[in-house]
Each structure stands twice: as structure tokens, then as C-alpha cells.
Amino acid sequence: MLKAGAVKALGAMSGTSLDGVDAAVIETDGTEILSFGEAAFRPYTTEETAILRAALGKWQGDALVAAAEVVETAHCEILEGFADVDLIGFHGQTVAHEPRGRGTLQIGDGGLLAAALEKPVVWDFRSADVKLGGEGAPLAPFYHFALAKFIGATEPVAFLNLGGVGNITWVDPDYDEPEEEGALLSFDTGPANAPVNDLMTARLGLSHDEDGALAAQGNVDDDIVANFLEHRYFYRLPPKSLDRDQFKGLSDAVADLSDADAAATLTACSVMAVVQGLQYCPTEPTKMLVCGGGRKNATLMKMLQAAMDCEVLPVEDVGLDGDMLEAQAFAYLAVRVARGLPTSCPSTTGVKAAVGGGTVSTPPKG
Numbered sequence: 432m433l434k435a436g437a438v439k440a441l442g443a444m445s446g447t448s449l450d451g452v453d454a455a456v457i458e459t460d461g462t463e464i465l466s467f468g469e470a471a472f473r474p475y476t477t478e479e480t481a482i483l484r485a486a487l488g489k490w491q492g493d494a495l496v497a498a499a500e501v502v503e504t505a506h507c508e509i510l511e512g513f514a515d516v517d518l519i520g521f522h523g524q525t526v527a528h529e530p531r532g533r534g535t536l537q538i539g540d541g542g543l544l545a546a547a548l549e550k551p552v553v554w555d556f557r558s559a560d561v562k563l564g565g566e567g568a569p570l571a572p573f574y575h576f577a578l579a580k581f582i583g584a585t586e587p588v589a590f591l592n593l594g595g596v597g598n599i600t601w602v603d604p605d606y607d608e609p610e611e612e613g614a615l616l617s618f619d620t621g622p623a624n625a626p627v628n629d630l631m632t633a634r635l636g637l638s639h640d641e642d643g644a645l646a647a648q649g650n651v652d653d654d655i656v657a658n659f660l661e662h663r664y665f666y667r668l669p670p671k672s673l674d675r676d677q678f679k680g681l682s683d684a685v686a687d688l689s690d691a692d693a694a695a696t697l698t699a700c701s702v703m704a705v706v707q708g709l710q711y712c713p714t715e716p717t718k719m720l721v722c723g724g725g726r727k728n729a730t731l732m733k734m735l736q737a738a739m740d741c742e743v744l745p746v747e748d749v750g751l752d753g754d755m756l757e758a759q760a761f762a763y764l765a766v767r768v769a770r771g772l773p774t775s776c777p778s779t780t781g782v783k784a785a786v787g788g789g790t791v792s793t794p795p796k797g
């Protein structure tokens with residue numbers, strides 16, 4: 432049983448870029464954010480990333496078992512370094528996501544972590560939402576709502592996460608609860624860094640376009656961007672979510688371009704996916720607050736600002752940590768689950784009614 436009032440929660444996130452585990456502490460009562468605590472990153476080795484990659488798109492089999500072991504080991508290593516936490520929110524690694532088909536799968540056993548770390552662990556955050564007709568993603572929006580209050584926003588703002596995939600949350604901070612109709616709207620915008628990463632790896636043996644330096648030297652092929660925006664995903668009304676590799680074919684579209692033009696064009700595709708998505712938001716946000724690795728890509732940020740009327744800022748400009756925001760989100764959601772509060776609602780995932788998704792595993796006694 433979780434003690435009453437504010438608790439210290441530790442969240443852990445292993446994102447779609449497969450680069451490692453982010454872990455961060457926040458102090459919260461499940462509604463208000465009181466303070467932020469320590470944070471750490473545990474990178475995956477090249478071998479570990481290869482094992483995780485081999486599990487993508489799989490729903491069963493040996494590749495999944497091996498990948499789950501990598502996830503569990505990496506999480507135990509990083510999480511045991513945190514002292515004095517009351518509970519842990521463990522997202523795991525998404526390997527497959529078909530909310531309207533086979534479901535959603537995050538690997539890593541929270542029960543095993545609870546036993547190893549001797550703490551209650553909340554995990555499997557997405558399945559309950561999918562079972563009730565939701566997309567199971569994005570789940571950070573309820574945390575974005577709390578953050579909008581924390582930074583003292585008085586008008587609608589948007590949080591944009593640029594990871595492997597992009598997702599946006601439009602927040603009206605005037606509401607009292609995130610599940611109230613009108614408070615939130617969220618969805619995955621489209622691919623974010625993944626296409627440029629894939630290009631850099633295939634052509635230059637690099638993991639990403641550091642600071643967007645290569646894209647900055649190229650010219651955008653507008654026809655390719657226009658063709659990309661014809662994809663049916665962009666015509667679907669939100670809430671909606673993506674599987675990591677749903678836009679994998681995008682690299683073929685730039686096959687005949689130079690490295691710099693290809694990087695510039697793929698970067699523009701990610702930007703225009705966000706711009707296209709903005710039309711679904713109830714109002715233009717006053718600020719677009721950007722988290723995730725893409726905020727470090729100067730070319731991407733410049734293109735975003737050029738395509739938008741509102742101010743585009745990294746979340747650091749309002750005092751937040753853009754690298755740890757998703758790990759903090761799962762710490763926050765863990766407390767909500769433990770307290771029986773909802774973690775998603777019709778306007779964030781399309782679920783039929785507000786739901787608190789997540790399994791709580793407690794360490795064995797004795």
C-alpha cells in the first residue's frame with residue numbers, strides 16, 4: 432500500500448530509438464508535480480541494441496525472450512542506483528504496436544523487477560487502454576497536463592516529443608482534471624528522427640545527423656514532401672498512434688537524392704507531419720514546447736519555427752528537462768495507477784472512457 436500524500440516515484444523509459452534507458456525521479460501525489468529529483472541514462476551496448484532490434488515486430492519466440500532479458504538487466508542496473516524511492520514506473524521496450532490488430536507489446540517483466548529491486552513496480556501501462564478500444568499511446572499527455580500547470584501556463588500550450596516517432600499534446604491548463612472533455616488532445620504526429628537516423632546509418636554509418644548539420648547543407652525536395660503528406664495516416668482524425676517502423680519505406684523515396692538533400696528532405700517530412708497535425712488541435716497553441724532528442728537538431732527546430740506562427744522552444748526554456756520528460760511521465764503515471772486515477776481518456780488515446788492502465792507488482796514478502 433502506497434503511503435498517503437506526495438511520494439517519490441522513479442520512472443524508466445526505453446524509447447523507440449533503442450539507444451538506452453532513461454530514469455528519473457519526481458515527487459508527486461499523482462495530481463500535482465511537487466519537485467524533480469535525480470536522473471540517469473544507461474546506454475545499450477551495440478550488441479544489446481542488435482538484440483532489441485531483432486525483436487521488433489515479433490509477438491513471440493526466442494528473439495523476444497533474449498530482448499526481454501536485455502531490457503530487464505539494463506533496467507535493474509540503472510534502477511538499483513536510486514535510493515529512497517517509494518515506487519517505480521517501468522515502461523519497458525515497445526517491440527510491436529498494432530492497437531487495432533494484435534494489440535501492443537512492451538517487453539520486460541515488472542514482477543521480476545519488483546522482486547530484484549524490492550520496490551513496488553507499475554508496468555504494462557498500455558494494454559488496458561487498447562482492450563477498451565484505445566490506441567494505447569501516447570500516454571505522456573496526462574503528465575503534460577500536470578506540467579502545463581507546473582510551469583504556470585494560463586493559455587493553451589503544446590508539448591511536442593521528437594523521438595524516433597513524434598507525438599503532440601495540446602493542453603488547455605484552465606481545466607481542473609486532464610480527463611475533462613476539452614482539456615487535452617494528443618496523437619502521434621508521424622515519424623520524427625527515425626527516417627534521418629536510418630539514412631545516416633545506411634549511407635554514412637552514423638547514428639544520426641548531429642545538430643542537423645548535414646540537413647542544413649541540403650535542399651528540400653518539395654515533391655517528395657508533398658507525396659509523403661498524402662499518406663492516409665495524415666488524414667485520420669486523432670487520437671491516433673504509430674508503430675515505430677510504419678514509415679520505413681520513406682528512405683526509398685529519397686534514394687536518388689544526394690546525402691545532404693536526402694537529409695534535408697526527410698527532416699522536412701518530419702516537420703511537415705507536425706504542421707499537418709496542428710490543424711486538428713482545437714486552437715493554435717501559444718507555445719510549442721519541444722522535448723526528445725529532435726530538439727537538439729538545429730535544422731529541424733529552424734524548419735519547425737519557420738512553418739509555424741507560435742513560438743517553438745525546447746522545454747529547457749521553461750525550466751524542464753527534455754531528455755528525461757518521458758521517464759518522469761512514467762513515474763507520474765505509476766503514482767496515478769497506484770492511486771486508482773486514470774492515465775488516458777477519449778481525447779488522448781481514443782479509449783471509450785477514462786482508464787487507469789497498468790499492473791502493480793509488489794516484491795515478495797520475507
Ligand SMILES: Nc1ncnc2c1ncn2[C@@H]1O[C@H](COP(=O)(O)OP(=O)(O)OP(=O)(O)O)[C@@H](O)[C@H]1O
Pocket residue numbers: 445446447448449450592593594595596597624625628638639640641642643722723724725727728729757
Ligand atoms: N545532438 C543531436 N543532433 C541531432 N539529433 C539528435 C541529437 N541528439 C539526439 N538526436 C536525435 O534524437 C534521437 C533520440 O531521441 P529520444 O531519446 O527522444 O528518442 P526515444 O525516446 O528513444 O524515442 P521515442 O520518444 O519515440 O520513444 C536520436 O536517435 C537522434 O536522432
Ligand SMILES: CC(=O)N[C@H]1[C@@H]2OC[C@@H](O2)[C@@H](O)[C@@H]1O[C@H](C)C(=O)O
Pocket residue numbers: 446447525528535567568569570571572592594595596597598619672673757
Ligand atoms: C507504442 C509506443 O511505445 N509508442 C511510443 C512511441 O514513441 C513516441 C510515440 O511513439 C508515443 O506514442 C509513445 O511513447 C510516448 C512515451 C507516450 O506514450 O507518450
